[in-house]
Protein backbone atom coordinates (compact mmCIF):
# COMPACT_ATOMS: atom_id res chain seq x y z
CA UNK A 1 0.00 0.00 0.00
CA UNK A 2 1.54 3.33 -1.00
CA UNK A 3 2.30 5.70 1.84
CA UNK A 4 0.13 8.76 1.93
CA UNK A 5 1.00 11.74 3.94
CA UNK A 6 -2.22 12.94 5.51
CA UNK A 7 -0.86 14.76 8.52
CA UNK A 8 -1.92 18.34 8.07
CA UNK A 9 0.39 21.10 9.19
CA UNK A 10 -2.57 23.05 10.59
CA UNK A 11 -3.72 20.30 12.96
CA UNK A 12 -5.38 21.93 15.96
CA UNK A 13 -4.97 20.70 19.48
CA UNK A 14 -7.32 21.56 22.35
CA UNK A 15 -6.07 21.33 25.88
CA UNK A 16 -8.48 20.24 28.58
CA UNK A 17 -9.49 22.52 31.40
CA UNK A 18 -7.06 21.88 34.28
CA UNK A 19 -9.97 21.53 36.73
CA UNK A 20 -10.63 18.10 35.25
CA UNK A 21 -7.32 16.85 36.57
CA UNK A 22 -8.54 17.31 40.12
CA UNK A 23 -11.40 14.88 39.81
CA UNK A 24 -10.74 11.61 41.61
CA UNK A 25 -12.38 9.64 38.83
CA UNK A 26 -10.15 10.93 36.08
CA UNK A 27 -7.13 8.68 36.09
CA UNK A 28 -3.94 9.60 34.35
CA UNK A 29 -4.00 7.83 31.01
CA UNK A 30 -0.33 6.82 30.94
CA UNK A 31 -0.42 5.54 34.49
CA UNK A 32 -3.51 3.45 33.81
CA UNK A 33 -2.07 2.10 30.58
CA UNK A 34 1.15 1.12 32.37
CA UNK A 35 -0.85 -0.69 35.02
CA UNK A 36 -2.56 -2.68 32.27
CA UNK A 37 0.66 -3.43 30.38
CA UNK A 38 2.51 -4.57 33.45
CA UNK A 39 -0.04 -7.27 34.21
CA UNK A 40 -3.22 -7.38 32.10
CA UNK A 41 -4.84 -10.05 34.25
CA UNK A 42 -4.24 -8.07 37.42
CA UNK A 43 -5.65 -4.97 35.73
CA UNK A 44 -8.92 -6.66 34.74
CA UNK A 45 -9.08 -8.46 38.09
CA UNK A 46 -8.96 -5.11 39.85
CA UNK A 47 -11.77 -3.71 37.69
CA UNK A 48 -13.90 -6.86 37.98
CA UNK A 49 -13.50 -6.88 41.75
CA UNK A 50 -15.63 -3.73 42.04
CA UNK A 51 -18.56 -5.90 40.95
CA UNK A 52 -20.39 -8.70 42.75
CA UNK A 53 -19.88 -12.31 41.70
CA UNK A 54 -21.72 -15.33 43.10
CA UNK A 55 -18.67 -17.45 42.42
CA UNK A 56 -15.13 -16.25 41.75
CA UNK A 57 -13.35 -17.04 38.48
CA UNK A 58 -10.54 -19.57 38.10
CA UNK A 59 -8.68 -17.52 35.52
CA UNK A 60 -9.20 -13.96 34.36
CA UNK A 61 -8.50 -14.70 30.73
CA UNK A 62 -7.86 -17.78 28.61
CA UNK A 63 -6.66 -17.04 25.10
CA UNK A 64 -6.74 -19.79 22.57
CA UNK A 65 -6.62 -17.80 19.33
CA UNK A 66 -9.16 -16.83 18.02
CA UNK A 67 -11.28 -17.82 21.02
CA UNK A 68 -11.03 -16.16 24.40
CA UNK A 69 -12.81 -16.89 27.65
CA UNK A 70 -13.12 -14.31 30.37
CA UNK A 71 -13.51 -14.90 34.10
CA UNK A 72 -13.66 -18.62 33.52
CA UNK A 73 -16.09 -20.55 35.70
CA UNK A 74 -17.26 -17.46 37.53
CA UNK A 75 -20.97 -17.07 38.22
CA UNK A 76 -22.84 -13.80 38.24
CA UNK A 77 -25.92 -11.94 37.21
CA UNK A 78 -25.56 -8.55 35.56
CA UNK A 79 -28.89 -7.38 37.02
CA UNK A 80 -27.65 -8.13 40.52
CA UNK A 81 -24.94 -5.60 39.78
CA UNK A 82 -27.29 -3.13 38.06
CA UNK A 83 -29.97 -3.36 40.76
CA UNK A 84 -29.24 -5.03 44.13
CA UNK A 85 -25.80 -3.50 44.28
CA UNK A 86 -27.48 -0.09 44.44
CA UNK A 87 -30.79 -0.98 46.08
CA UNK A 88 -29.01 -2.60 49.03
CA UNK A 89 -26.89 0.49 49.43
CA UNK A 90 -27.67 4.15 49.61
CA UNK A 91 -28.81 4.41 46.00
CA UNK A 92 -32.13 2.68 46.65
CA UNK A 93 -34.21 5.83 46.04
CA UNK A 94 -31.94 7.38 43.48
CA UNK A 95 -33.41 8.09 40.04
CA UNK A 96 -32.35 5.35 37.64
CA UNK A 97 -34.33 6.64 34.67
CA UNK A 98 -35.83 9.98 33.74
CA UNK A 99 -38.00 9.44 30.72
CA UNK A 100 -39.42 12.34 28.70
CA UNK A 101 -42.21 11.59 26.26
CA UNK A 102 -43.64 13.90 23.63
CA UNK A 103 -46.08 16.58 24.81
CA UNK A 104 -44.39 16.93 28.16
CA UNK A 105 -45.13 13.40 29.38
CA UNK A 106 -42.66 12.27 31.99
CA UNK A 107 -41.88 9.08 33.90
CA UNK A 108 -39.35 8.61 36.67
CA UNK A 109 -38.10 5.25 37.92
CA UNK A 110 -35.94 4.96 40.99
CA UNK A 111 -33.52 2.07 41.33
CA UNK A 112 -35.96 0.41 43.72
CA UNK A 113 -38.88 0.76 41.30
CA UNK A 114 -36.83 -0.55 38.41
CA UNK A 115 -35.74 -3.50 40.55
CA UNK A 116 -39.36 -4.37 41.37
CA UNK A 117 -40.49 -4.11 37.74
CA UNK A 118 -37.61 -6.24 36.50
CA UNK A 119 -38.38 -8.98 39.01
CA UNK A 120 -42.05 -9.08 38.05
CA UNK A 121 -41.24 -9.19 34.35
CA UNK A 122 -38.67 -11.91 35.01
CA UNK A 123 -41.35 -13.99 36.70
CA UNK A 124 -43.84 -13.25 33.92
CA UNK A 125 -41.37 -14.61 31.37
CA UNK A 126 -40.76 -17.67 33.53
CA UNK A 127 -44.51 -18.28 33.75
CA UNK A 128 -44.52 -18.48 29.96
CA UNK A 129 -41.90 -21.19 30.04
CA UNK A 130 -38.85 -19.05 29.28
CA UNK A 131 -35.75 -20.72 30.69
CA UNK A 132 -32.06 -19.95 30.87
CA UNK A 133 -30.56 -19.80 27.39
CA UNK A 134 -33.90 -19.23 25.60
CA UNK A 135 -33.99 -16.29 23.21
CA UNK A 136 -36.46 -13.44 23.62
CA UNK A 137 -36.88 -10.85 20.90
CA UNK A 138 -37.66 -7.31 22.08
CA UNK A 139 -39.15 -4.95 19.53
CA UNK A 140 -40.00 -1.83 21.51
CA UNK A 141 -39.36 1.90 21.17
CA UNK A 142 -37.11 3.71 23.66
CA UNK A 143 -39.44 3.56 26.66
CA UNK A 144 -38.79 2.28 30.20
CA UNK A 145 -40.49 -1.05 29.38
CA UNK A 146 -37.66 -1.76 26.96
CA UNK A 147 -35.13 -1.43 29.77
CA UNK A 148 -37.29 -3.54 32.07
CA UNK A 149 -37.67 -6.27 29.42
CA UNK A 150 -33.95 -6.45 28.69
CA UNK A 151 -33.05 -6.67 32.37
CA UNK A 152 -35.82 -9.22 33.00
CA UNK A 153 -34.29 -11.51 30.40
CA UNK A 154 -30.86 -11.12 31.94
CA UNK A 155 -32.38 -11.72 35.38
CA UNK A 156 -33.52 -15.24 34.44
CA UNK A 157 -30.59 -16.05 32.15
CA UNK A 158 -32.59 -15.69 28.93
CA UNK A 159 -30.83 -14.14 25.93
CA UNK A 160 -32.35 -10.94 24.59
CA UNK A 161 -32.16 -9.86 21.04
CA UNK A 162 -33.37 -6.31 20.70
CA UNK A 163 -34.50 -5.18 17.28
CA UNK A 164 -34.64 -1.44 16.68
CA UNK A 165 -38.32 -0.46 16.43
CA UNK A 166 -37.71 1.33 13.15
CA UNK A 167 -36.96 -1.90 11.32
CA UNK A 168 -39.53 -3.32 8.92
CA UNK A 169 -41.17 -6.73 8.86
CA UNK A 170 -38.56 -8.52 6.76
CA UNK A 171 -35.65 -7.35 8.88
CA UNK A 172 -37.58 -8.24 12.05
CA UNK A 173 -38.43 -11.69 10.73
CA UNK A 174 -34.81 -12.36 9.82
CA UNK A 175 -33.71 -11.51 13.33
CA UNK A 176 -36.49 -13.42 15.11
CA UNK A 177 -35.89 -16.57 13.09
CA UNK A 178 -32.12 -16.13 13.10
CA UNK A 179 -32.10 -16.10 16.88
CA UNK A 180 -34.87 -18.70 17.19
CA UNK A 181 -36.81 -16.49 19.61
CA UNK A 182 -39.48 -18.12 21.75
CA UNK A 183 -41.15 -14.88 22.84
CA UNK A 184 -41.52 -11.47 21.23
CA UNK A 185 -42.10 -8.43 23.43
CA UNK A 186 -43.55 -5.46 21.58
CA UNK A 187 -45.99 -2.53 21.77
CA UNK A 188 -49.05 -1.56 19.78
CA UNK A 189 -47.34 1.59 18.50
CA UNK A 190 -44.44 3.93 18.92
CA UNK A 191 -44.69 7.69 19.19
CA UNK A 192 -42.75 9.85 16.79
CA UNK A 193 -42.98 13.48 15.80
CA UNK A 194 -46.47 14.08 17.09
CA UNK A 195 -47.94 10.94 15.58
CA UNK A 196 -47.90 7.25 16.27
CA UNK A 197 -46.46 4.47 14.17
CA UNK A 198 -48.27 1.14 14.52
CA UNK A 199 -45.89 -1.68 15.43
CA UNK A 200 -48.35 -4.55 15.80
CA UNK A 201 -49.05 -4.99 12.05
CA UNK A 202 -45.29 -5.13 11.45
CA UNK A 203 -44.91 -7.82 14.08
CA UNK A 204 -47.86 -9.78 12.67
CA UNK A 205 -46.25 -9.79 9.26
CA UNK A 206 -42.87 -10.69 10.69
CA UNK A 207 -44.38 -13.69 12.44
CA UNK A 208 -45.81 -15.31 9.32
CA UNK A 209 -42.82 -17.61 8.98
CA UNK A 210 -41.43 -17.64 12.49
CA UNK A 211 -42.11 -21.13 13.84
CA UNK A 212 -40.13 -20.77 17.07
CA UNK A 213 -42.33 -18.00 18.49
CA UNK A 214 -44.76 -19.27 21.15
CA UNK A 215 -46.17 -16.04 22.59
CA UNK A 216 -46.19 -12.33 21.89
CA UNK A 217 -46.34 -9.86 24.77
CA UNK A 218 -47.91 -6.55 23.78
CA UNK A 219 -47.73 -3.28 25.64
CA UNK A 220 -50.95 -1.46 24.80
CA UNK A 221 -50.51 2.30 24.95
CA UNK A 222 -53.28 3.49 22.62
CA UNK A 223 -57.03 3.95 23.06
CA UNK A 224 -59.15 2.12 22.08
CA UNK A 225 -57.01 -0.88 22.97
CA UNK A 226 -56.02 -3.16 20.12
CA UNK A 227 -57.55 -6.64 20.28
CA UNK A 228 -55.43 -9.62 21.23
CA UNK A 229 -55.42 -13.12 19.75
CA UNK A 230 -56.41 -15.64 22.41
CA UNK A 231 -53.60 -17.72 23.85
CA UNK A 232 -51.02 -16.16 21.58
CA UNK A 233 -50.96 -12.43 22.28
CA UNK A 234 -50.74 -11.36 25.91
CA UNK A 235 -51.18 -7.99 27.53
CA UNK A 236 -47.94 -6.64 29.01
CA UNK A 237 -49.56 -4.84 31.96
CA UNK A 238 -51.79 -7.72 32.88
CA UNK A 239 -48.95 -10.19 32.76
CA UNK A 240 -46.72 -8.06 34.95
CA UNK A 241 -49.47 -7.33 37.49
CA UNK A 242 -50.21 -11.03 37.93
CA UNK A 243 -46.57 -12.04 38.27
CA UNK A 244 -44.89 -12.92 41.57
CA UNK A 245 -42.99 -10.14 43.23
CA UNK A 246 -39.68 -11.75 43.99
CA UNK A 247 -37.43 -13.15 41.35
CA UNK A 248 -34.03 -14.41 42.45
CA UNK A 249 -31.26 -13.68 39.97
CA UNK A 250 -30.24 -16.73 37.96
CA UNK A 251 -26.60 -17.63 38.56
CA UNK A 252 -25.21 -17.65 35.04
CA UNK A 253 -21.77 -18.67 33.97
CA UNK A 254 -19.47 -15.86 32.92
CA UNK A 255 -19.29 -17.32 29.42
CA UNK A 256 -23.05 -17.77 29.00
CA UNK A 257 -24.59 -15.52 26.37
CA UNK A 258 -26.20 -12.32 27.64
CA UNK A 259 -27.54 -11.05 24.34
CA UNK A 260 -27.43 -11.30 20.59
CA UNK A 261 -27.42 -8.08 18.62
CA UNK A 262 -27.66 -8.12 14.85
CA UNK A 263 -25.43 -5.91 12.77
CA UNK A 264 -25.66 -5.68 9.02
CA UNK A 265 -22.83 -7.22 7.09
CA UNK A 266 -21.17 -5.48 4.17
CA UNK A 267 -22.77 -8.20 2.09
CA UNK A 268 -25.32 -10.89 2.81
CA UNK A 269 -27.46 -11.56 5.87
CA UNK A 270 -27.09 -9.66 9.14
CA UNK A 271 -24.72 -11.17 11.70
CA UNK A 272 -25.91 -12.07 15.17
CA UNK A 273 -23.16 -10.75 17.43
CA UNK A 274 -23.10 -12.74 20.67
CA UNK A 275 -21.97 -11.08 23.92
CA UNK A 276 -21.35 -13.02 27.12
CA UNK A 277 -22.41 -12.21 30.66
CA UNK A 278 -19.14 -11.75 32.56
CA UNK A 279 -16.78 -10.17 30.06
CA UNK A 280 -19.40 -7.80 28.69
CA UNK A 281 -20.35 -6.69 32.18
CA UNK A 282 -16.76 -5.85 33.05
CA UNK A 283 -16.13 -4.02 29.76
CA UNK A 284 -19.33 -1.97 30.05
CA UNK A 285 -18.64 -1.10 33.68
CA UNK A 286 -15.01 -0.20 33.12
CA UNK A 287 -15.54 2.12 30.17
CA UNK A 288 -18.59 3.84 31.65
CA UNK A 289 -16.63 4.56 34.78
CA UNK A 290 -13.24 5.45 33.32
CA UNK A 291 -14.02 6.74 29.83
CA UNK A 292 -17.41 8.39 30.29
CA UNK A 293 -16.44 9.17 33.91
CA UNK A 294 -20.07 8.73 34.91
CA UNK A 295 -20.58 9.43 38.59
CA UNK A 296 -23.16 9.97 41.32
CA UNK A 297 -24.45 13.41 40.45
CA UNK A 298 -24.54 13.10 36.72
CA UNK A 299 -27.63 13.13 34.56
CA UNK A 300 -26.47 11.25 31.57
CA UNK A 301 -28.03 11.26 28.11
CA UNK A 302 -27.02 8.82 25.42
CA UNK A 303 -29.10 9.72 22.36
CA UNK A 304 -28.67 6.32 20.69
CA UNK A 305 -31.76 4.14 20.58
CA UNK A 306 -31.45 1.23 23.01
CA UNK A 307 -31.83 -1.03 19.96
CA UNK A 308 -28.23 -0.35 18.90
CA UNK A 309 -25.05 -1.43 20.67
CA UNK A 310 -24.46 2.11 21.91
CA UNK A 311 -27.89 2.01 23.52
CA UNK A 312 -27.13 -1.38 25.07
CA UNK A 313 -23.74 -0.58 26.55
CA UNK A 314 -23.92 3.15 27.18
CA UNK A 315 -27.67 3.72 27.23
CA UNK A 316 -28.48 0.96 29.72
CA UNK A 317 -26.00 -1.54 31.09
CA UNK A 318 -22.97 0.69 31.66
CA UNK A 319 -24.82 3.52 33.43
CA UNK A 320 -26.83 1.11 35.59
CA UNK A 321 -23.69 -0.82 36.53
CA UNK A 322 -22.10 2.35 37.88
CA UNK A 323 -25.35 3.50 39.51
CA UNK A 324 -25.86 6.54 37.31
CA UNK A 325 -29.00 8.43 36.32
CA UNK A 326 -30.13 7.83 32.77
CA UNK A 327 -32.10 10.30 30.71
CA UNK A 328 -34.19 8.65 27.99
CA UNK A 329 -36.60 10.28 25.57
CA UNK A 330 -38.75 9.61 22.54
CA UNK A 331 -38.21 13.14 21.21
CA UNK A 332 -36.45 13.31 17.85
CA UNK A 333 -33.98 16.22 17.53
CA UNK A 334 -36.18 18.45 15.37
CA UNK A 335 -39.72 18.04 16.67
CA UNK A 336 -41.57 20.18 17.67
CA UNK A 337 -38.58 22.33 16.73
CA UNK A 338 -34.81 22.20 16.48
CA UNK A 339 -34.41 23.45 20.04
CA UNK A 340 -36.07 20.50 21.77
CA UNK A 341 -32.92 18.58 22.70
CA UNK A 342 -31.29 21.70 24.14
CA UNK A 343 -34.47 22.44 26.04
CA UNK A 344 -34.37 18.94 27.56
CA UNK A 345 -30.73 19.38 28.55
CA UNK A 346 -31.66 22.59 30.34
CA UNK A 347 -34.75 21.10 32.03
CA UNK A 348 -33.11 17.94 33.31
CA UNK A 349 -29.70 19.43 33.97
CA UNK A 350 -27.98 16.90 31.73
CA UNK A 351 -24.26 16.74 32.49
CA UNK A 352 -22.98 14.19 29.98
CA UNK A 353 -24.32 14.19 26.45
CA UNK A 354 -23.31 11.36 24.11
CA UNK A 355 -24.50 11.59 20.52
CA UNK A 356 -23.54 11.00 16.89
CA UNK A 357 -21.74 13.13 14.26
CA UNK A 358 -24.74 12.96 11.97
CA UNK A 359 -26.86 14.67 14.64
CA UNK A 360 -24.17 17.26 15.27
CA UNK A 361 -23.93 18.09 11.58
CA UNK A 362 -27.70 18.35 11.38
CA UNK A 363 -27.66 20.86 14.23
CA UNK A 364 -24.86 22.77 12.52
CA UNK A 365 -27.01 23.01 9.46
CA UNK A 366 -29.95 24.35 11.41
CA UNK A 367 -27.78 26.99 13.04
CA UNK A 368 -26.67 27.78 16.58
CA UNK A 369 -29.60 30.13 17.22
CA UNK A 370 -31.46 27.08 18.53
CA UNK A 371 -28.95 26.04 21.14
CA UNK A 372 -28.40 29.66 22.15
CA UNK A 373 -31.96 29.89 23.45
CA UNK A 374 -31.23 27.47 26.28
CA UNK A 375 -28.97 27.26 29.28
CA UNK A 376 -26.54 24.42 28.63
CA UNK A 377 -24.25 25.21 31.53
CA UNK A 378 -25.02 21.88 33.27
CA UNK A 379 -23.01 20.05 30.60
CA UNK A 380 -19.54 18.91 31.61
CA UNK A 381 -18.68 16.27 28.99
CA UNK A 382 -19.66 15.58 25.38
CA UNK A 383 -19.31 12.37 23.40
CA UNK A 384 -19.64 11.21 19.84
CA UNK A 385 -19.83 7.78 18.24
CA UNK A 386 -20.69 6.00 15.03
CA UNK A 387 -18.53 7.59 12.38
CA UNK A 388 -15.61 10.00 12.27
CA UNK A 389 -16.30 13.32 13.96
CA UNK A 390 -14.90 15.67 11.34
CA UNK A 391 -13.00 18.71 12.65
CA UNK A 392 -15.71 21.19 11.65
CA UNK A 393 -18.34 19.25 13.57
CA UNK A 394 -15.94 18.85 16.51
CA UNK A 395 -15.34 22.58 16.63
CA UNK A 396 -19.00 23.46 16.34
CA UNK A 397 -19.90 20.99 19.09
CA UNK A 398 -17.07 22.21 21.28
CA UNK A 399 -17.90 25.88 20.86
CA UNK A 400 -21.68 26.03 20.58
CA UNK A 401 -22.76 23.17 22.83
CA UNK A 402 -19.84 22.69 25.20
CA UNK A 403 -19.15 26.46 25.34
CA UNK A 404 -15.45 25.56 25.31
CA UNK A 405 -15.79 24.03 28.78
CA UNK A 406 -16.50 20.40 27.92
CA UNK A 407 -14.01 17.84 26.72
CA UNK A 408 -15.23 15.86 23.70
CA UNK A 409 -14.83 12.10 23.57
CA UNK A 410 -14.82 10.85 19.99
CA UNK A 411 -15.24 7.16 20.74
CA UNK A 412 -14.36 4.49 18.22
CA UNK A 413 -15.76 1.02 18.76
CA UNK A 414 -18.16 -1.52 17.22
CA UNK A 415 -21.10 -3.80 17.93
CA UNK A 416 -18.50 -6.56 17.95
CA UNK A 417 -16.20 -4.89 20.48
CA UNK A 418 -19.02 -4.26 22.96
CA UNK A 419 -17.17 -1.36 24.57
CA UNK A 420 -15.12 1.74 23.74
CA UNK A 421 -11.75 0.90 22.23
CA UNK A 422 -10.19 4.14 21.02
CA UNK A 423 -10.82 7.65 22.25
CA UNK A 424 -9.17 10.67 23.82
CA UNK A 425 -9.72 10.07 27.49
CA UNK A 426 -10.65 13.06 29.60
CA UNK A 427 -7.50 14.89 30.61
CA UNK A 428 -5.58 14.25 27.37
CA UNK A 429 -5.13 16.96 24.72
CA UNK A 430 -7.82 16.68 22.02
CA UNK A 431 -7.06 16.67 18.32
CA UNK A 432 -10.14 17.26 16.18
CA UNK A 433 -10.39 14.59 13.49
CA UNK A 434 -8.58 12.01 15.62
CA UNK A 435 -10.54 9.59 17.79
CA UNK A 436 -7.47 9.27 20.01
CA UNK A 437 -5.52 6.43 21.59
CA UNK A 438 -6.41 2.86 22.46
CA UNK A 439 -7.82 2.99 25.98
CA UNK A 440 -5.95 1.12 28.74
CA UNK A 441 -6.88 -2.53 28.26
CA UNK A 442 -6.88 -2.31 24.48
CA UNK A 443 -3.89 -3.14 22.30
CA UNK A 444 -4.57 -1.60 18.90
CA UNK A 445 -2.37 -0.39 16.11
CA UNK A 446 -2.30 0.54 12.45
CA UNK A 447 -0.77 -2.03 10.12
CA UNK A 448 -0.30 -2.88 6.45
CA UNK A 449 -1.87 -5.88 4.70
CA UNK A 450 0.74 -8.21 6.19
CA UNK A 451 0.02 -7.01 9.70
CA UNK A 452 3.23 -5.03 10.19
CA UNK A 453 3.05 -1.51 11.62
CA UNK A 454 3.06 1.36 9.14
CA UNK A 455 5.02 4.57 9.85
CA UNK A 456 3.22 7.48 11.53
CA UNK A 457 1.12 9.52 9.14
CA UNK A 458 0.56 6.62 6.76
CA UNK A 459 -2.78 5.03 6.00
CA UNK A 460 -3.21 1.43 7.07
CA UNK A 461 -5.67 -0.95 8.66
CA UNK A 462 -6.82 -0.77 12.22
CA UNK A 463 -5.91 -4.01 13.98
CA UNK A 464 -6.44 -5.22 17.52
CA UNK A 465 -3.80 -7.57 18.79
CA UNK A 466 -5.10 -8.87 22.09
CA UNK A 467 -8.52 -9.96 23.34
CA UNK A 468 -10.52 -7.65 25.63
CA UNK A 469 -13.29 -8.60 28.07
CA UNK A 470 -16.35 -7.43 26.15
CA UNK A 471 -15.31 -8.79 22.76
CA UNK A 472 -17.99 -10.77 20.98
CA UNK A 473 -17.95 -14.46 21.80
CA UNK A 474 -18.97 -15.55 18.33
CA UNK A 475 -21.35 -14.83 15.48
CA UNK A 476 -24.53 -16.69 16.38
CA UNK A 477 -24.45 -20.13 14.81
CA UNK A 478 -21.64 -19.06 12.51
CA UNK A 479 -18.30 -19.40 14.25
CA UNK A 480 -16.59 -19.46 10.87
CA UNK A 481 -17.70 -15.88 10.32
CA UNK A 482 -16.34 -15.05 13.78
CA UNK A 483 -12.96 -16.56 12.96
CA UNK A 484 -12.66 -14.34 9.89
CA UNK A 485 -12.45 -11.32 12.19
CA UNK A 486 -9.31 -12.68 13.86
CA UNK A 487 -7.57 -13.52 10.65
CA UNK A 488 -5.85 -10.32 9.60
CA UNK A 489 -2.31 -10.41 8.22
CA UNK A 490 0.28 -12.96 9.19
CA UNK A 491 -0.26 -12.58 12.95
CA UNK A 492 -4.01 -13.19 12.90
CA UNK A 493 -5.05 -9.85 14.38
CA UNK A 494 -8.65 -8.77 14.86
CA UNK A 495 -9.61 -6.59 11.92
CA UNK A 496 -12.34 -4.01 12.27
CA UNK A 497 -12.41 -3.24 8.54
CA UNK A 498 -11.49 0.33 9.24
CA UNK A 499 -8.81 2.34 7.51
CA UNK A 500 -6.79 4.35 9.99
CA UNK A 501 -3.75 6.52 10.42
CA UNK A 502 -1.68 7.01 13.57
CA UNK A 503 0.32 10.17 14.17
CA UNK A 504 3.62 10.57 16.03
CA UNK A 505 1.81 10.89 19.36
CA UNK A 506 -0.07 7.62 18.91
CA UNK A 507 -3.39 9.31 18.13
CA UNK A 508 -5.51 7.37 15.67
CA UNK A 509 -7.64 8.92 12.96
CA UNK A 510 -10.32 6.76 11.39
CA UNK A 511 -10.62 7.22 7.65
CA UNK A 512 -13.58 5.07 6.71
CA UNK A 513 -14.32 1.41 6.23
CA UNK A 514 -11.84 -0.66 4.33
CA UNK A 515 -14.79 -2.06 2.51
CA UNK A 516 -15.50 1.45 1.25
CA UNK A 517 -11.98 2.28 0.32
CA UNK A 518 -11.43 3.73 -3.11
CA UNK A 519 -8.34 2.79 -5.06
CA UNK A 520 -7.60 5.59 -7.48
CA UNK A 521 -4.76 4.98 -9.89
CA UNK A 522 -3.23 2.56 -7.42
CA UNK A 523 -3.61 4.88 -4.44
CA UNK A 524 -5.82 4.15 -1.49
CA UNK A 525 -8.14 6.97 -0.56
CA UNK A 526 -10.52 6.90 2.41
CA UNK A 527 -14.05 8.03 1.66
CA UNK A 528 -14.24 9.73 5.05
CA UNK A 529 -11.23 11.86 4.21
CA UNK A 530 -12.81 13.20 1.05
CA UNK A 531 -16.13 13.75 2.77
CA UNK A 532 -14.53 15.52 5.66
CA UNK A 533 -12.68 17.76 3.24
CA UNK A 534 -15.86 18.62 1.34
CA UNK A 535 -17.81 19.27 4.53
CA UNK A 536 -15.11 21.65 5.68
CA UNK A 537 -16.08 23.94 2.79
CA UNK A 538 -18.55 26.58 3.90
CA UNK A 539 -21.04 25.73 1.14
CA UNK A 540 -21.34 22.05 2.04
CA UNK A 541 -23.63 20.49 4.64
CA UNK A 542 -23.00 16.81 3.97
CA UNK A 543 -21.11 14.68 1.49
CA UNK A 544 -20.60 11.08 0.48
CA UNK A 545 -17.90 9.69 -1.77
CA UNK A 546 -17.74 6.47 -3.73
CA UNK A 547 -15.38 4.87 -6.17
CA UNK A 548 -16.69 4.71 -9.73
CA UNK A 549 -15.00 2.24 -12.05
CA UNK A 550 -12.92 3.95 -14.67
CA UNK A 551 -11.08 2.32 -17.56
CA UNK A 552 -7.98 4.44 -17.10
CA UNK A 553 -7.55 4.85 -13.36
CA UNK A 554 -9.30 1.78 -12.02
CA UNK A 555 -11.60 4.07 -10.07
CA UNK A 556 -12.42 7.70 -10.03
CA UNK A 557 -13.97 9.45 -7.06
CA UNK A 558 -17.54 10.53 -7.32
CA UNK A 559 -18.95 12.73 -4.58
CA UNK A 560 -22.56 13.43 -3.71
CA UNK A 561 -23.00 16.73 -1.95
CA UNK A 562 -25.81 18.35 0.03
CA UNK A 563 -25.36 22.10 -0.02
CA UNK A 564 -26.19 24.36 2.87
CA UNK A 565 -29.48 26.22 2.70
CA UNK A 566 -29.46 29.01 0.18
CA UNK A 567 -26.32 27.95 -1.74
CA UNK A 568 -26.74 27.14 -5.43
CA UNK A 569 -24.66 24.68 -7.43
CA UNK A 570 -22.90 26.83 -9.99
CA UNK A 571 -19.96 25.74 -12.20
CA UNK A 572 -17.83 28.11 -10.15
CA UNK A 573 -18.79 26.24 -6.99
CA UNK A 574 -17.84 22.89 -8.54
CA UNK A 575 -14.46 24.31 -9.37
CA UNK A 576 -14.08 25.75 -5.87
CA UNK A 577 -14.96 22.48 -4.17
CA UNK A 578 -12.47 20.49 -6.22
CA UNK A 579 -9.84 23.07 -5.56
CA UNK A 580 -10.63 22.96 -1.85
CA UNK A 581 -10.16 19.18 -1.68
CA UNK A 582 -7.00 19.42 -3.75
CA UNK A 583 -5.55 21.93 -1.34
CA UNK A 584 -6.46 19.88 1.70
CA UNK A 585 -5.67 16.35 0.56
CA UNK A 586 -3.75 16.49 -2.70
CA UNK A 587 -4.68 15.77 -6.31
CA UNK A 588 -5.42 12.06 -5.98
CA UNK A 589 -8.27 12.75 -3.59
CA UNK A 590 -10.13 15.21 -5.79
CA UNK A 591 -13.54 13.98 -6.92
CA UNK A 592 -13.68 13.74 -10.67
CA UNK A 593 -17.45 14.02 -10.52
CA UNK A 594 -19.69 15.98 -8.21
CA UNK A 595 -23.43 15.53 -7.93
CA UNK A 596 -25.64 17.84 -5.91
CA UNK A 597 -28.41 16.02 -4.09
CA UNK A 598 -31.07 16.73 -1.45
CA UNK A 599 -30.64 13.50 0.51
CA UNK A 600 -28.16 10.74 1.08
CA UNK A 601 -29.11 7.12 1.72
CA UNK A 602 -28.38 6.40 5.38
CA UNK A 603 -28.81 3.62 7.86
CA UNK A 604 -31.19 4.30 10.70
CA UNK A 605 -28.21 4.91 12.91
CA UNK A 606 -27.11 7.64 10.53
CA UNK A 607 -24.28 6.06 8.58
CA UNK A 608 -24.16 6.91 4.92
CA UNK A 609 -24.72 3.78 2.81
CA UNK A 610 -22.17 4.35 0.07
CA UNK A 611 -22.88 0.88 -1.21
CA UNK A 612 -26.38 2.06 -2.19
CA UNK A 613 -25.04 5.17 -3.94
CA UNK A 614 -22.55 3.04 -5.78
CA UNK A 615 -25.18 0.54 -6.87
CA UNK A 616 -27.40 3.39 -8.10
CA UNK A 617 -24.53 4.91 -9.96
CA UNK A 618 -23.64 1.64 -11.65
CA UNK A 619 -27.23 0.51 -12.17
CA UNK A 620 -26.75 -2.67 -10.18
CA UNK A 621 -28.57 -4.35 -7.29
CA UNK A 622 -27.68 -2.67 -3.96
CA UNK A 623 -27.91 -5.95 -1.97
CA UNK A 624 -29.27 -5.96 1.59
CA UNK A 625 -30.96 -2.61 2.26
CA UNK A 626 -32.80 -3.62 5.44
CA UNK A 627 -30.91 -1.01 7.46
CA UNK A 628 -31.76 1.83 5.08
CA UNK A 629 -33.75 4.66 6.65
CA UNK A 630 -36.95 5.58 4.85
Ligand code: WTA
Pocket residue numbers: 263309310384385386387388389410411412413414415416435496497498510512513605
Ligand atom coordinates in the same frame (compact mmCIF):
# COMPACT_ATOMS: atom_id res chain seq x y z
C1 WTA B 1 -17.58 3.24 12.59
C2 WTA B 1 -21.04 1.62 16.74
C3 WTA B 1 -14.93 6.67 13.20
C4 WTA B 1 -16.43 2.32 12.27
C5 WTA B 1 -20.49 1.76 18.17
C6 WTA B 1 -16.79 1.05 13.01
C7 WTA B 1 -16.46 5.10 13.81
C8 WTA B 1 -18.27 1.01 12.83
C9 WTA B 1 -16.54 5.64 15.12
C10 WTA B 1 -18.99 0.24 13.92
C11 WTA B 1 -15.73 6.79 15.40
C12 WTA B 1 -17.86 3.93 14.99
N1 WTA B 1 -14.94 7.26 14.41
N2 WTA B 1 -15.67 5.62 12.88
N3 WTA B 1 -15.75 7.39 16.59
N4 WTA B 1 -17.41 4.90 15.82
N5 WTA B 1 -17.31 4.05 13.78
O1 WTA B 1 -21.14 -1.66 14.93
O2 WTA B 1 -16.39 2.10 10.88
O3 WTA B 1 -22.69 0.33 14.59
O4 WTA B 1 -16.14 -0.09 12.48
O5 WTA B 1 -20.88 0.32 16.32
O6 WTA B 1 -18.68 2.39 12.85
O7 WTA B 1 -20.38 0.47 13.85
P1 WTA B 1 -21.35 -0.19 14.91
